[in-house]
Amino acid sequence: MEEQNTSQEMDSLATQVVPSTSNKGKRKSNPQGKSSKQPAAKQKRVSTPGKNSEAMILPDIKAIMEEVTARLQVQNELSAFLKKKITELDKDKRVQIGVFGETGAGKSSLINAIIDEENLLPSSDECTSACTSVIIKVEASVDDKYQALIEFLKTEEWNDELWYLLQSAGDKNNEETADDDDDDDDDDDSNDYIENKLSALYGEEWKKNSFKDLTEKKCFSDIHELLKSGTKTFTCKTAMDLSGKLTPYTMNSPLPSQSKTRKGKRYYWPIVKCVTVKVPNKDLLQHVTLVDLPGSGDCNKSRDEMWKRIVGDCCVVWIVTEIKRAASKETAWKILSRVSRFIGNGGECQLICFICSKSDTTGISHGRLPGEVHKLIVNRNTQAKEQVKQKIKNKKKPFSDNCFEVFTVSSREFLQKEHLDPEETEIPKLQRLLKNLNNLHSETKNYVSGAFTILSLIQDAKHKKAGDKNENVCAELKNTLGCKYEQIKKEIEEVYKTFEKCLSKGVENSKKEDENKLKKLLDKEDGRGFHRTLKSVVEGGGVHKTRKEINFNVELASCLTNSIDEKFSKIFPCASWSDTIRINPAVTYKPFNGSISAFSLGTDLLTTEYKDLKLQLDFLKMEEEKIKEKLNETIRIEKKMIYNSLLETIETKMKECYEVHSLTAPGSADSQLPPPAPLPSH
Template identity: 50%
Template sequence: MDDFVRKKLTDWNFCNWIERFEEEGIDRESLECLGDKEIDDLFPKLGPRAKFKKRLKLLKGEQSTTYQETEDFSSHDQPSTSDTSDKGKRKSDLQDECSKWQTSARKRQCTLVPGSYAEDIKLSGMRDIMKCVYKRLDFQDNTKLQAFLKNKISDLETEEREMVGVFGRSGAGKSSLINAVIGEKDLLPNGNISACTTVMIKVEATPNLKYEAEIEFITKEEWKDEMWPLYNIVRDNEDQEEEDGKNDHEINEKRSALYGEECKNISFENLLDNKCFREIPEFLRGKPKFLKSETAKELSAQIVKYTRRDPEDGQYEGVKQWYWPLVKCVTVKVPRNPFLQHVTLVDLPGNGDFDKSRDEMWKGLVRRCSTVWIVTEINRAATEKESWEILESASSFMGNGGECQQIHFICTKSDHFEESDNHSSAAAINALILKRNMQAKKQVRNNFNKNTKIKKHFNEECFKVFTVSSTEFWKEKHLEPHDTEIPELREFLQNLNDCHSETLNYVSRAHGILSLIQGARSTDVAENKRALNSYIQQKISCELEKVKESMEETYSAFEKCLTEGVEKSKTLCEAKLKKFLYPNKSKRYGFYGTLKSTVEKLGTHKQKTGKQINLNMKLSSFLTDSINEEFRKTFPNGGKHGPFNGVISIFSLDTEKLIQQYNDVELQLTFLNTEEEKIKAKLNKIIRERKKDMYNSLMETIEKTMQEGYKKAAKFKGEKMLQNMRDTLQKHLFVSKNVMFEDAKKLMLQRLNGLKEEILNTLDNTLKEAVDLSLKTDDYSIPDFSKELELVKQYYKELKGSQDE
């Protein structure tokens, strides 16, 4: 058995079969020669056998096309959709050029598996074909139909990525987990280097052959704003001095890390001196910095100073400057990684950040996560407060205010067990570990079920618990299958990729466009076109009425919920504010500094422990609580039905049935079918974004109205400063409450009504235009693209068959 086979089995989540393959002497050559009978002998169970056959099929498909072939395939002089330099080309020249692309595409036939790099090669071929179609259309007179077709071709690119957010305190094993799951042991720095809580790290795949990193910095103005308190603090009493001292330490740590010993006493005026930024001139220019390396280990060494605090580690003694204080986000790109093809893993620190721009990016990324991983050590999983506080504070951004469908609570270091003695056998220790892991899972689930804050946004079906060991995963042999569940997490990522086929979407829509082109060349179906046009126009009106009715019912339901929420807010908001302003004895120490920071940052404050205070969220909680259940039902993040009780999903022109009745107009109906699916996908994306805006508008309205009170409170100084801040906030809330909550309700309903109009107009206008151009327009001058249609149709069937399999 060679390293190639061992690595493939690891990548495919078949670690437990490595020993079996080793016994059978299966090397790279024999792996590629395995037939169904041999695979049946190796995998007696149907489930693993089917998955292995799928992965082996993918491997053979990839190897039938080399990387050099891909380079050759894309190195043709490809036309740009915006390029007009070939306008004068003879028609025959364009046809010859397209003929070459068709021949190249046919030569590179290979098995298609969704999520594979063989699929990427096919996608590249499809793009070449459609660019050729565009150029030949551009050569013709610009009729209304041709302009419509060219616009559709230009709009074919629809790449999206699933985002998986990874949370956890420093030292919980996030970096080791990510490295193990994607199969890159040396990618993200870990070990005894303490993580910088302000740096977000995105991990993605790249089609290139080198490891890459993109470092995005904060602005020069933001850096000066962060340093300003260190140079301009005027203290009025000892309590303030002690509390500000804690903030000084955080700011001073950033200054020392960046400027080092030589510049530790740098003046405020010289903070942006060029000599301090010789290695990162990009920061001063407001540009990102790009790094490239041949190996993951080399890139890891390069990004340490941008992602980690100054570590107490001998190997970094020569580093004089650490740039993490200036970094907003680092994007690490891994060459052709199968687990990241359509997925981005995001290492997200804590619950936001002191800096406004980083905090806004944090919120934006959390709202985009379709899955969240909460990482904690198994011995602390049930009791550690920080993990649950992160989940609680972020739940509204992830759930109704985001698009998260699943929460995975991941207990790391599952192979550690300290209670056994040295005389225990391996089997006994393994049994104790298994028992401990099962108990941890049960305790974590119980904690989730008891947490009312989280369960406002997520039900039990969304929550799963995993026990993992990165150390155990990298071993060649495992004692038991339960030693680590990293293979299960890998399978989850693979499924995300498989269900997110960019190629299938592209080919499906290209198939529709080419069908419309060929249909427009028909000359003998005018009567059927007229009959169909009348029927479909009526069908559109009927289906739109169903959509309108469902959305109006939703509007009424939200209006009722919000009315109740407004009344409750007016009655109880002052008590909610008073409870914050006058904490119990255990929380009074240092409260002066907490309140000061909260008003200075317009209602938010991140404590030294990492826990975030959000006064605006507290004041808007009665409004959000009033709609949470209805909102989750109307705008589910997962499930089969979709938003507005599934009314968008079931919207249909019945084109598949019509094809059976009007088979001579099949090409036009095929286009309408793909156009309908495209519009519904577009609307679901619009709804997903608009629903975030609607939900978050409640808190944003409160924040906007309270700003004046925060700013007034922030101006007080002197001995009565604390009481003056309290009085100012209470008075401002008393004066504003009758209007503020009504305004929040009004804004959300306005946005809901705006969404209704946008959905109805998009369906009506887009479909009617597509129907008119399909069934009322003929253009015999359009070139013949029957060969392109045949090839795309073949690709589409192959992709569809692979996905169904």
């Protein structure tokens, strides 16, 4: 009886909701469906379109679905179901590409060249400074203007960081006399960063004023207004205009062209959390966001959490380094090491592009013929690629070999075309990567395919006859669903047992090794600077931010993460690609050893037996794929939370310990290492 009612509902809906799609002639759509020509016109319009026509028909298809939704007036379960499915069609998916690299490596020039905006982001060719801790997102604009949204820290967030910076700078100055012989490059590096940040925002005033004075609203009203407002927006007609306005919010010092006008003025990048730049008319950025990221997190908790979140959401990572000594220069490899836990098991990175920049620079081109210079560049680039590939192969990493690709690029040659063809600069290869990522997340393709299936299902309702066939199909589907569910349940239970065993072993290793790990982390060959470093670690919540970052929490969690890393990457793998340029999926995301991906109701087989139910079964297959996709996305999010919870739990457990020892001012000769808090149970 229920199936008969559903059949009648479908039949009624089919005659009411399927609109005319013809823009020709004077005949209006017939809500009662009396014209026999209308269904034919409908099916012709929504039949599977060619790839090149998809974008052209998207507005028409959306208009059709809006009309269908408007005609779903009957208040019943079926109408609600169809409305929900139509609403779910209109979802824009975006992917993030994280761009890392040391100062002067050419990140900004690379991004500018790829999106064909030479003057958008200030590059190291123009100045000697770069944004230190500012995250910059570059994405497509919805109109023809260049826009920038600047997000600032909250007042309390900056005040907490300011207090820490002033304390660290004061401790350094107070201890200089006692530590004159301590040539600790890391401490010097940390102190330079602190002074640079404070001077950018307060000039020399921070050296003369107390924390209370610096936080007084009347003294630095412009800073307080920005912190209070939370955001600031710029809208410009050209990329160059926008770049000029962004300078005080992203750069340490002015560009040469701005040195006179900006001399003595304030730079606000220390209080900037994130900058989002929107560029008009960029198809490459339709579903892709490029994110210029610092090579590690930040001492500010809010910025650090944002950094971790963005890095963990990147499906592609670019690590940019100058081609000169690319394989032997350690900076790029240290960046890879620092981010690996956030983009591997703790993230969803599928592809790491190692980009050797400035490939046109040979240093010996003067006085040589153009053909000789071209040959030198090509040979050197080939050699550099092989060296980097060999380094990747030899280096211990939590990634498979097919996760890496090496590029040798020249942004300058791509624009000037002096010695290399555009294709030889390999910028077009990276552009094709962006294009194919866009195609994988095509709103048009997904919307049109889903709309076609829904409309076909409604249209077919007129010809569907309820009867024993429906009952037989329902029985087979329910039986298949029950069997497949048990298979997945069994696989998940096995995974749970595996992790329980691994973590138990990790806890035992932690009990044996943690104290020695922390002591080794602090030990220096000459024994100098120990107490100052320890004090910085404790006051920093377990983290000492220098060129060689010291992180107690990561070390304490390492036995736990190491115990599950291998199994975790197999059970929750990141999808890989067989061809990184064409982006042909070799392996789809298959968590729980592929048990979810293998799930199928067998609708293809049922279609051969019940041909008159083909459209209903096709719709069911589409729903099955959507549910699996949604489930895989949920698993992808949850697996990151689970893996990262090991470190987060350690940080929470140790927080009280750091706070207590921070108050006791470690640094005296009798100070002891803070005892580790009880490790979390698995």
